[in-house]
Amino acid sequence: MHHDLLRDELKSLTTEAADASLDDIDLVSTLEAAQRMNAGDRSVPAAVEPCLPAIALAADSIAAAFARGGRLIYVGAGTPGRLGVLDASECPPTFGSDPSQVVGVIAGGDVALTTAIEGAEDDEAAAVRDLDTLGLTADDVVVGISASGRTPYVIAAILEARRRSALSVSIACNPDSAAGREADIAIDVVVGPEFIAGSTRLKAGTAQKLVLNMLTTLAMVRSNKTYGNRMVDVRATNAKLAARSFSLVQDVTGADDPVVSSALAEADGEVKTAIAVILTGLSAPSARQRLADAGGSLRAVIS
Structure with missing residues (x-):
């Protein structure tokens, strides 16, 4: 049945x-x-x-x-x-x-x-x-x-x-x-x-x-995991993603290669933090804290 x-x-x-x-x-x-x-x-x-x-x-x-x-x-x-x-x-x-x-x-x-x-x-x-x-x-x-x-x-x-x-x-x-x-x-x-x-x-x-x-x-x-349509919270777990991280920082900031490399190194590879460092002049720890206080919103931090 x-x-x-x-x-x-x-x-x-x-x-x-x-x-x-x-x-x-x-x-x-x-x-x-x-x-x-x-x-x-x-x-x-x-x-x-x-x-x-x-x-x-x-x-x-x-x-x-x-x-x-x-x-x-x-x-x-x-x-x-x-x-x-x-x-x-x-x-x-x-x-x-x-x-x-x-x-x-x-x-x-x-x-x-x-x-x-x-x-x-x-x-x-x-x-x-x-x-x-x-x-x-x-x-x-x-x-x-x-x-x-x-x-x-x-x-x-x-x-x-x-x-x-x-x-x-x-x-x-x-x-x-x-x-x-x-x-x-x-x-x-x-x-x-x-x-x-x-x-x-x-x-x-x-x-x-x-x-x-x-x-x-x-x-x-x-949830502020992107900046516009950029994946700024990407984790560089392989060579392709490391290259993408570099390109993302450069794309958003317009900074020269050495500036991007330096900011990413200071930010321990965190794209969002590196962008904030370049655009605000903050140190990486300060930028990281500012992002945390803003609920992860890069737009809020850099504006």
Whole structure:
């Protein structure tokens, strides 16, 4: 009986529907198939557009959580879980954020990043345990990611967030999704049937990546982690990023090479501090303190 109900439920989801116009993709040339796939992919950003007010609200809420010492916690199973872990892992090198500030949780644990774990997405108790292990508090924001919007692991995480008075956000790819109905903020990006019916790593995965990009990027901009569109909190952890750091300081200040090199050395490689040193004449410790007092806002310090 349970399987009959599940089948009926899945039939009603646009993410599970088959596009009849693609029934012959195995008969056409590879180029034509690629052209059709590309045409379908072009619809994804347009599907995100109606969700922009909800995305902006969520980004502001995440920035507010950061300001009170809270975290952004992504929760998902399978592809959505991997996308959450990916976005979380890219925040420290891009924004100089603490690795604990944005966290990705995937059903089944780290092994699920590379291997499909049978039944992990249905394990509601595991979602509660995983958030408990993280020490979820009311200061945090939980973002549940699920293409169908009905993944039990994700819905359980959203309900646990509510129980602990943490703000919850749902990202799904069906209208009026089950997860969205339980969350404080629902982001339902309706991308329609996939190129391969039900393969939600395709348009749905692209839509989720776009939304995750927006959530962290906009929250970090609101948190003064950038100067305009410059990543001035970047950490120079490799040669490419060291070169980028030098270019950033020079781009913002217009200073000569020796001045930039000296300021970066004095600032222990901190781009924001080096820029403040050059533009204000402060010592690195004073510039660092001024930035801290201004909530990390380089614009406030140099103006």
